[in-house]
Amino acid sequence: DTEVTQTPKHLVMGMTNKKSLKCEQHMGHRAMYWYKQKAKKPPELMFVYSYEKLSINESVPSRFSPECPNSSLLNLHLHALQPEDSALYLCASSRAGRTDTQYFGPGTRLTVL
Amino acid sequence: AQKVTQAQTEISVVEKEDVTLDCVYETRDTTYYLFWYKQPPSGELVFLIRRNSFDEQNEISGRYSWNFQKSTSSFNFTITASQVVDSAVYFCALRDSGGSNYKLTFGKGTLLTVNP
Numbered sequence: 001d002t003e004v005t006q007t008p009k010h011l012v013m014g015m016t017n018k019k020s021l022k023c024e025q026h027m028g029h030r031a032m033y034w035y036k037q038k039a040k041k042p043p044e045l046m047f048v049y050s051y052e053k054l055s056i057n058e059s060v061p062s063r064f065s066p067e068c069p070n071s072s073l074l075n076l077h078l079h080a081l082q083p084e085d086s087a088l089y090l091c092a093s094s095r096a097g098r099t100d101t102q103y104f105g106p107g108t109r110l111t112v113l
Numbered sequence: 114a115q116k117v118t119q120a121q122t123e124i125s126v127v128e129k130e131d132v133t134l135d136c137v138y139e140t141r142d143t144t145y146y147l148f149w150y151k152q153p154p155s156g157e158l159v160f161l162i163r164r165n166s167f168d169e170q171n172e173i174s175g176r177y178s179w180n181f182q183k184s185t186s187s188f189n190f191t192i193t194a195s196q197v198v199d200s201a202v203y204f205c206a207l208r209d210s211g212g213s214n215y216k217l218t219f220g221k222g223t224l225l226t227v228n229p
Contacts, residue, residue, distance in 0.1 A: 031215065042204055042219035043158065056215060088156050099146050099208060102217065104158035 003027070004105035006091050012111045015081060021108045023074040023091030029103075030096040031055075032074040034066060037088040037107070049074060050096065081112045115140040117207050119220035126195055127228050134190045134223050136205030142166075145209040147188045148217065149179065153201040164188060195227045 004025045013019050023032065031050045035043035048056035049068040063085075065077040074091055088107045094100040116139040126132045138147065149161040162172060164181050172179045176193045192199055202224050206217040 033215070040222075042222055043217075045216050048215045050215075090156075090158060092158075099210070101148065101160055101163050103160055104150070106155065106157040109156065 004091055004093055004103055006089075006105040006108050008108060009106065010109045010111075012113065013078065013081065014113050015083070017081075018077070018079045020078065021076040021089055021091075021110075023076075023093075023105055024072055025093040025103075025105075026072055027093065027103070028071075028095075029093035030071060031094045031100070032068060033092040033094075033102060034064075034074070034076050035090040035092065035104075037090055039087075043090055047076075078110075081110075083112050086110055086112045115142075115145075115207050115209050115218045117205050117218050117220035119203075119205055119223050121223045122221070123224045123226070125226045125228065128197060129194050130227075131191060131193050132195050132225065132227075134192075134203050134205075134225065136188045136190065136220060138186050138188065138205070138207045140207060140209045142209035145207060147181070148206040148208075149188075149190050150204045150206065151201045152204065152222070158204070161190075192225075195225075197227050197229055200225060200227045 007022045033048050034046040036046055037043040045058050046060045047066045052068045063080050067075040088109050090107045091105040092102040094102045118137045145166045147164045151159045169181055178191045180189045202222045204222045205220045208217050
């Protein structure tokens with residue numbers, strides 16, 4: 001089973017709102033990722049958690065705040081976003097190794113008004 | 114620095130035609146990993162295949178086949194007898210053993226449209 005789930009599927013928020021995206025996997029993977037994907041572009045890595053610790057932050061603005069409460073869950077907290085942050089946000093997971101295959105969830109389509 | 118080039122931005126075929134999606138990569142590492150992902154309109158990236166640099170064996174899975182050629186730094190993907198459900202954006206990706214090797218370097222993707 002290579003399933004990564006994400007909620008919500010769609011999210012519309014104003015620039016002053018606070019919202020969270022949620023990602024869950026039950027494959028026993030120990031690395032989890034957030035990607036941002038704009039239309040007609042490839043995904044761009046935002047954050048990597050390895051063994052529940054933040055391993056990589058690709059210079060993402062602080063209005064995006066990741067959290068990894070346990071090995072199965074990954075959250076992305078959103079605050080004071082800009083319209084240009086509207087995108088598809090994809091979560092992925094892999095086994096612990098750095099070269100392991102990443103499996104992606106269905107994504108959350110975020111619109112910032 | 115690594116790079117992945119998918120020169121075909123869009124391809125349109127009629128159902129049952131064979132189609133090949135090209136992928137050319139650049140890396141200075143001798144150990145690296147190549148991937149293909151499919152992204153249908155729903156948005157999810159679906160993992161199709163992984164190939165390690167030390168394994169040059171080609172792969173066939175049903176209607177899908179992959180041709181890995183280190184001599185030309187290419188990892189091409191062929192769909193035989195295409196179907197409408199194959200319509201999607203296909204991404205080729207590379208991870209080498211240098212730097213931040215959690216990071217996948219994606220090509221820009223090829224939009225495949227299969228018309229009935």
